[in-house]
Amino acid sequence: MEQTTTATKTGNIFDWQVLSRLMAYVRPYRRVFYFLIFLTVATAALGTLRPFLIQKMVDVSIDQGDMTGVNRMFIWLIVLLVGHTLVSYLQTYYGGWLGQYIVRDIRVDLYKHILDLRLKFFDRTPIGVLVTRNISDVETLSDVFSEGLAAMIGDILQLVFIIAFMFYIDWRLTLVSLSVIPPLLFSTYVFKEKVKKSFQEVRTAVASLNSFVQEHLTGMSVVQIFNNEAREQQKFEKINQEHTRANIRSVLYYSVYYPVAEVLGAVGIGLLVWYAAQGQIEGTITKGALIAFILYNSLFFRPIRQIADRFNTLQLGLVSTERLLKLLDSKELIADNGTFLPTTLRGDVRFDHVWFAYNEENYVLKDINFEVKAGQTIAFVGATGAGKTSIINLLSRFYDINKGSISIDGHDLHEYDLKALRQQIGVVLQDVFLFAGSIADNITLGNKDITEEQIWEAAELVGARRFIERLPGGLHYQVMERGATLSVGQRQLISFVRAMVYQPRIIILDEATSSVDSETEELIQEAIDKLMEGRTSLVIAHRLSTIQKADRIIVLDRGEIQESGTHEELLRRGGFYAQLYQMQYVNE
Numbered sequence: 272m273e274q275t276t277t278a279t280k281t282g283n284i285f286d287w288q289v290l291s292r293l294m295a296y297v298r299p300y301r302r303v304f305y306f307l308i309f310l311t312v313a314t315a316a317l318g319t320l321r322p323f324l325i326q327k328m329v330d331v332s333i334d335q336g337d338m339t340g341v342n343r344m345f346i347w348l349i350v351l352l353v354g355h356t357l358v359s360y361l362q363t364y365y366g367g368w369l370g371q372y373i374v375r376d377i378r379v380d381l382y383k384h385i386l387d388l389r390l391k392f393f394d395r396t397p398i399g400v401l402v403t404r405n406i407s408d409v410e411t412l413s414d415v416f417s418e419g420l421a422a423m424i425g426d427i428l429q430l431v432f433i434i435a436f437m438f439y440i441d442w443r444l445t446l447v448s449l450s451v452i453p454p455l456l457f458s459t460y461v462f463k464e465k466v467k468k469s470f471q472e473v474r475t476a477v478a479s480l481n482s483f484v485q486e487h488l489t490g491m492s493v494v495q496i497f498n499n500e501a502r503e504q505q506k507f508e509k510i511n512q513e514h515t516r517a518n519i520r521s522v523l524y525y526s527v528y529y530p531v532a533e534v535l536g537a538v539g540i541g542l543l544v545w546y547a548a549q550g551q552i553e554g555t556i557t558k559g560a561l562i563a564f565i566l567y568n569s570l571f572f573r574p575i576r577q578i579a580d581r582f583n584t585l586q587l588g589l590v591s592t593e594r595l596l597k598l599l600d601s602k603e604l605i606a607d608n609g610t611f612l613p614t615t616l617r618g619d620v621r622f623d624h625v626w627f628a629y630n631e632e633n634y635v636l637k638d639i640n641f642e643v644k645a646g647q648t649i650a651f652v653g654a655t656g657a658g659k660t661s662i663i664n665l666l667s668r669f670y671d672i673n674k675g676s677i678s679i680d681g682h683d684l685h686e687y688d689l690k691a692l693r694q695q696i697g698v699v700l701q702d703v704f705l706f707a708g709s710i711a712d713n714i715t716l717g718n719k720d721i722t723e724e725q726i727w728e729a730a731e732l733v734g735a736r737r738f739i740e741r742l743p744g745g746l747h748y749q750v751m752e753r754g755a756t757l758s759v760g761q762r763q764l765i766s767f768v769r770a771m772v773y774q775p776r777i778i779i780l781d782e783a784t785s786s787v788d789s790e791t792e793e794l795i796q797e798a799i800d801k802l803m804e805g806r807t808s809l810v811i812a813h814r815l816s817t818i819q820k821a822d823r824i825i826v827l828d829r830g831e832i833q834e835s836g837t838h839e840e841l842l843r844r845g846g847f848y849a850q851l852y853q854m855q856y857v858n859e
Contacts, residue, residue: 329559399482618807697770705754
């Protein structure tokens with residue numbers, strides 16, 4: 272569940288700091304914004320002129336039998352209607368235009384910021400919440416400009432103009448008309464507060480729905496394998512019910528408020544007609560004034576009803592803005608202050624007394640020391656949770672260490688420009704992630720500098736060309752989300768091609784053969800040998816048969832190095848590695 276926002280907790284009508292930061296996105300479009308303000312004022316003014324002209328037509332032209340004056344006033348009314356229609360159209364269009372461009376800019380900034388966040392942030396933040404931020408919350412902001420801020424200012428200006436014209440025509444009728452305003456304002460305030468709370472509940476429910484649906488669709492195979500559909504359906508129904516209840520509460524408030532506002536409006540007109548009838552009998556109030564006030568009353572109550580709704584739209588937009596700004600202000604960025612931009616690396620890697628914890632002092636790596644010379648292969652073995660994957664995550668700077676230092680070619684990792692560093696490191700993971708798109712797009716990841724010839728050369732080198740050529744369309748074969756239409760081995764080979772096309776000097780292999788059969792493993796092992804040739808390689812493997820040729824094997828247990836040496840040396844010692852090898856050999 273999401274936390275209550277600052278504005279809500281303090282009870283402020285607006286969080287002006289949030290509003291000012293939102294207005295910063297308006298600056299590139301300030302000419303359109305100023306034009307929109309002009310249109311808002313013009314719409315409010317033109318919308319209140321019509322009853323005044325009708326009053327003049329009735330009291331002056333019609334009462335005096337001046338048909339020419341009636342025709343002239345009729346033409347002015349047509350001009351006014353056309354002008355008002357045109358100005359309203361421009362206000363609506365440019366309000367929406369401004370909102371959409373601001374939404375585009377904020378969404379781009381937000382997504383760019385998310386790309387720069389370190390993995391620790393994603394470890395503890397549900398993906399569905401981030402989807403809500405980047406799509407639903409950002410989309411809400413467009414309403415701030417098209418239906419919220421500008422429209423509410425227009426409604427307030429229209430009320431000011433209406434009251435000014437009403438007092439100009441007859442102050443007595445004005446006071447009678449405004450007699451129902453106190454109960455209307457009270458009901459509007461109550462409605463605003465109730466709807467604001469329900470809207471916040473709706474936003475929280477939407478985020479929960481997004482998180483649940485995204486997570487369970489991704490893990491649908493697990494749900495079906497364990498025959499858990501019924502229980503997951505019950506969980507979804509419960510979350511969906513909360514969303515429904517929040518929406519129904521807002522529907523209830525609308526269904527109560529609008530009839531109350533209509534009744535109060537009708538009462539106001541009734542009092543007006545009753546009082547004006549006496550004035551007509553006594554000759555103190557003209558027919559035109561009565562007609563104009565009836566029209567003004569209709570115009571007057573409409574914006575009051577809308578202001579409450581627009582206020583909640585604005586409030587909801589500011590709440591969404593506050594959430595977005597909180598995400599944009601997140602300091603969990605990958606520090607990228609390095610300036611070293613090597614064109615190539617030798618590939619010497621050194622871990623010097625490295626300590627690392629994902630959460631505070633709960634260290635998963637403790638005083639890790641090792642060195643890999645350029646072109647050497649080092650392998651890591653150990654039980655699940657021993658710290659193998661953490662080591663390779665640190666080398667790519669997906670996480671930063673707590674103590675010690677990591678260097679490549681004698682330079683600390685923090686001295687390197689982050690992009691330049693990662694360009695020199697190729698990573699092949701056990702769980703290969705493929706995006707929806709073509710094989711070529713999944714290999715190049717949108718890098719236009721990589722040609723199809725380079726892709727085919729890399730595919731030939733790692734033994735993937737044959738199976739790619741057999742696919743309909745070859746490199747242009749469309750892969751479904753997460754590579755669902757390809758086998759595990761095929762996805763793994765594509766990941767090898769992906770790593771190879773960038774010609775990295777350091778290769779990281781994280782249990783790249785653990786999820787494939789023996790025949791596919793042999794094919795992939797050949798690809799691995801070609802991929803590692805002439806490169807510094809760090810390999811994690813559960814199958815010890817795949818790392819026997821490594822220059823050095825490091826055995827990890829509970830975040831500490833227990834043994835290190837070659838395959839033969841470790842077997843002769845009869846320690847951790849020998850026990851692991853014996854257990855695996857017996858099992859095979």
